[in-house]
Amino acid sequence: MVKWWKGSTFYEIYMPSFKDSNGDGIGDFSGIISKLDYLKGLGVGGIWLTPFYPSPKVDNGYDISNYYAIDSDYGKMEDFELFIREAHKRDLRVIADLVLNHTSSEHPWFQQSKSSKDNPKRDWYIWRDKPNNWESFFGGTAWEYDKTTNQYYYHAFAKEQVDLNWANPEVKCAMFDVMKFWLEKGVDGFRLDVINFLKVNDLFSDNPYENGEQTHLFDKDQEGILSVISEIADFVHQYPDKFLVGEVGSEDLEILKQYSGLRMLDVVFNFNIGSIGEFDAKTLFQQLTATEDAYNKEQVPTLFFSSHDMSRHISRFGGDKGRAKLIATLMLMAKGVPFLYFGDEIGMRDWITDDISKMKDVQGIMGYQLALQAGKSHEEALLSANEKSRDKSRTPMQWNAQANVGFTDGKPWITIPKNANQVTVEEQLDNPASMLSFYKSLLKLRKKHVALQVGNYKLLRFKDGMIYFVRTNQAEKIVVALNFSEQAVSLKVEEGMKLLLSTKRTSFEGKNVLTVLANEAIILKGDISNDLIKEG
Ligand SMILES: [Ca+2]
Ligand SMILES: [Ca+2]
The missing domain is CATH 3.90.400.10 (Oligo-1,6-glucosidase; Domain 2)
Structure with a gap:
């Protein structure tokens, strides 16, 4: 029996920005309920909600002042309970973001x-x-x-x-009570924020510096952290079918791999893959391979390229829609548990501000102040603030041309410029050539073919700017080729393979040479009994 989360695709909802139902400009549970059919139609299987607990929102809800209630911006406990029932009715699972490392100073x-x-x-x-x-x-x-x-x-x-002292067993007990409360409310698991930060060095040794930057040697990934996480995992897994994904703030596979597997978190976010900055197909391939090499049989990576903490991948990787489709294909066809970020599916882009007073993110504002203190000009400080600010990917979901304004405290916060980049769900819903329709096709394929959910790689290769792989399970074999280059690249495949999806063609003649066009994503299905794809 395949664990439900292995076959699922998650969809991250950034609470304030997904869907407002009462005109205050802030997303809420009633709004999300009204879009559950949209999510079901999209084909995702799980929803990750960013924190919805009462919070002064210094860090947009990651500063919780009450672990047992719903922030009034998002609704009431009844709204949350209705949301859970309505989601489950549609076979959509729900995981809640939980911050165990720190509380709000107002807690x-x-x-x-x-x-x-x-x-x-x-x-x-x-x-x-x-x-x-x-x-x-x-x-x-x-x-x-x-x-x-x-x-x-x-x-x-x-x-x-304020960081909690996890060396104190009372803290652990208090947090187990919190988890029990939400599990009994019906959540299907948790996304655990900065989970490798729970322990700090007992001796409070100073951190070293390298090239003028502090290396965080003694304030995360400390001794005892793995056993605490193991206790958390055992506690949550007492409840059948519950899922844990951890945010381990690291791109280092040697660190990441310690946190998932048997009696640990089910998965962690693979920042080594997901947060590559500039687009480079070879780097991407190397990270996929390195992850495959580093992980044991029990471990599955996660696949994502955007979140509320980072730039949207379409913007980060140069703005090209064709490339965004290749990335989407990788996310949903490669081995791992995909986490889409809301708006990925319509190709939403980053928002950059020219007005520091409109910046909301604490990390961006801190960046601005520190740059000014370091003697930078306003323009330079704004540049640095925009780089650090996570507002860029937190703008409201673009449901239609009207839903392009975000509000804060009742005042308009941002307006998405009306230009060629302004994409909306409304204009894409019934358009078979749209990004949205493409995501739906991919999600449908993933749901239909078990090899795309749990199949191992029979092959994972790189050739002339193209990433290609073969995934199999007992009954199926699927070939996925992602040509990120500007030239066609040929591959030898077995005869008679069937086309499942392509961004560039509607048929494939089943010959034993597959010429993958420039910027094409193509997915073929073969017969497991035949020879596997050959290098050529
Ligand atoms: Ca609202
Ligand atoms: Ca800590």
């Missing part, structure tokens, strides 16, 4: 902790008389002075996101 636990040195919650957070040199991942020192008790508290991210 009552922290309010109690900071009230006095002998408060029972004091040790739930990390307090020191003197800071060490650790830097926040958003820039600046990771220690904030608190005058009430004349000590410093530790925050790996913004100062309003």
Whole structure:
């Protein structure tokens, strides 16, 4: 029996930006419910919701002030429960984003902790008389002075996101209670935020520097982290069929591979593949191969190229729609669990601001301030802020030409310029040549062919700018060729292969030479009993 998540494609919904139902410009649960049929029609099997808990939203919900409720921007608990029922009715699973590493500074636990040195919650957070040199991942020192008790508290991210002390078993128990609560509400698992940050070095040793940049040697991936994660995994997996995906903030496969597998997380995000910056087919191929080599039989990679934390891949990789289709084919046909980011399916692009007052993301704003402090001009600081800001991929879902304005506090935040790049669901829905229709075709294929869900690679190769692979299971063999180059590339295949999908042609004559056209993505189905594709 194939585990449900191995056959699923996930769809990330960035809560504030997906679908607003009451005209305040902020996405909400009623809005998402109204689009469940759209998601079902698209063909995804799981939904990942970014945090929906009450939060001051210094970091857009990744600063939780109450783990047991729904933020009023998104609705009420009844709306959430209705959402879960309606999603399950359509066979859509739901995973909730959960932040175990830190709470909002407004969380009552922290309010109690900071009230006095002998408060029972004091040790739930990390307090020191003197800071060490650790830097926040958003820039600046990771220690904030608190005058009430004349000590410093530790925050790996913004100062309003206070790191919990996972060395304290009470913290673990409190978080297990939180997980139990949401599992019993019906969520099908969790996406665990910055999960390799739960432990810090006991001795608080200073981090080293390399080329002027701090190396985060002692504030993540510390001793004991794997056993904590194993306990979390065992706890969640007591409930049948629950799924865990971890955000392990690293592109290093040697680190990533430690966190998934038996009695660990089911999968982690493979930033080694997903966050490649400039497009390069060879680098992409090398990362796919390296992952395949590094992982054991129990481990499956994840496939994604966009998220609420990074630039949208269509923009990052040069803006070309043909290339975006090749990337889509890779995401949905290669071995791994795909995570689409909302708007990927219509080719939504990055948004860059020329007005710093419109920037919402704490990471971008910090980048701006630090650049100014370093003596940069306003223009240079804005450039640096736009690079760091994650607002670029957080603009509202472009359902139609009207849905191009984002609001914050009741005021218009952004307007997507009306130009050739403005894509909408409305204009793509009934257009067979659209990006949306292409994604639907891919998702349909993935659902139909078990080899595309769980099949291993019989072959994974690179030739003249083309990535190609063969995936098989007992009954099927599927050949996928992705020609990222500007020249046709030929391959020897067995005779009689059948065309499943191509971005450039509607038929294939079944000869034993396949000439893959420039920028073509092509998928063929063969007979498992025949010889496999040959190199040629
Ligand atoms: Ca709303
Ligand atoms: Ca931590």
